Amino acid sequence: MAEAENTLGGVLRAARARLAAHGIDSAALDARLIVEHFSCTGRTEAVTSPGRVLDASILDAVDAAIARRAGGEPVHRILGFREFYGLELALSPATLEPRPDTETLVDMVLPLVRTTVERQGACRILDLGTGTGAIIxxxxxxxxxxxxxGVDLSGEAVATARRNAERLGLAERFSALESDWFAKISGKFHLIVSNPPYIARKDIAALQAEVRNFDPPLALDGGEDGLGPYRVIAAGAACHLEADGYVAVEIGFDQKPSVIGIFDQAGYSLADSRSDLAGxxxxxxxxR
Structure with a gap:
């Protein structure tokens, strides 16, 4: 960046303008996130100390990050983490970015987890396709x-989830396993949760570039009709559920009737359903 842009305020303005010039809709927010991250500052410093001079190493890091964002890479991929349910979760190329929509599933099952603990003294939960470990x-x-x-077909995703658990102080109550769905699972659980791949294969090419180009295909591809993983979960869950156990899944916006039908055929009834903030x-x- 130019020498005139070596202050916190100047770097922030330049970064914002550069992203806006590349058509990034969230230019102001993304510029702020990048500059704050690499300069180890916050919004308070931007207001109270805009003339603070930044080291050359920080300028170089911000410049490289802004170039990546201008090229279409999602901002949280660049930062290497994303917040979910108040937790800071590290990302890797093998994991989806945890998104706010998935918090809907957590909100739905949290009372059930608490009730199970009150009744049983504990609640054992299996997370299929755990990714970063966000849900569990x-x-x-x-x-x-x-x-x-937490289980995942990707060994790299499993390692990422394990690291997140360790950093959050949850490792003593969490184990991560590389497995093709239920293949290596033993024991029974009070609750099985999953945000499985649910994009129909033919629709992947039409996804937003930030998703299509940077989210792992393994975590997107739900088979020919996008429903393959639900069939696997519905068919295999019974062997791993306690007698009064539940299964909770995230779905695509138009998949509710189809997924209900799949679980109905496998002997399950719908106990609850939730909509995201967009309705x-x-x-x-x-x-069951």
Whole structure:
């Protein structure tokens, strides 16, 4: 960056203008997130100390990050983490970014986890396709007597979830396992949760570039009709559920009737459903 832009306020203005010039809709927010991250500052400093001179190493890091964002890479991929349910979760190329819509599923099952703990003294939870560990770690962070197992087909995702659990102080109640769905799972659980891949294969090419180009295909591809993972979960869950256990899944905005039908055929009834903040069907809870 030019020498005139070596102050906190100047760097922030230049970064914002550069992203806006590249058509980034969230230019102001993304510029702020990047500059704050690499300069180890916050919004207070931007107001009270805009003339603070930044080191050359910080300028170089911000410049490189802004170039990546201008090229279409999502800002949280650049930062390497994203917040979910109040937790800061590290990302990796093998994991989806945890998104606010998924918090709908956590909100839906959290009372059930608490009730199970009150009744049973503990709640064992299995998270299928755990990715960063977002869902299961959010639940463990809210309920001290909850225990969790997260599985993923990607070994790199499993390692990421394990690191997140360790950094959040939840590792003693969480284990991560590389497994093709239920293949390596033993034991029974009070609750099975999943945000599975649910994009129909033919629709992946039409996704937003930030999703299509940077989210892992393994975490997007739900098969020919986007419903393949739900069939696997519905068929295999019974062997791993306690007698009064539940299954909760995130769904695509138009998949509610189809997913209900899949679980109905497998012997489950719908116990609850929730919409996200945009009013789209987002989470379903089933009981056998």
């Amino acid at each position: 770690l959010a639940l463990l962070s809210q309920v001290e007597q909850a225990l969790g197992v 789209n069907d987002r989470a379903l809870l089933f009981r």
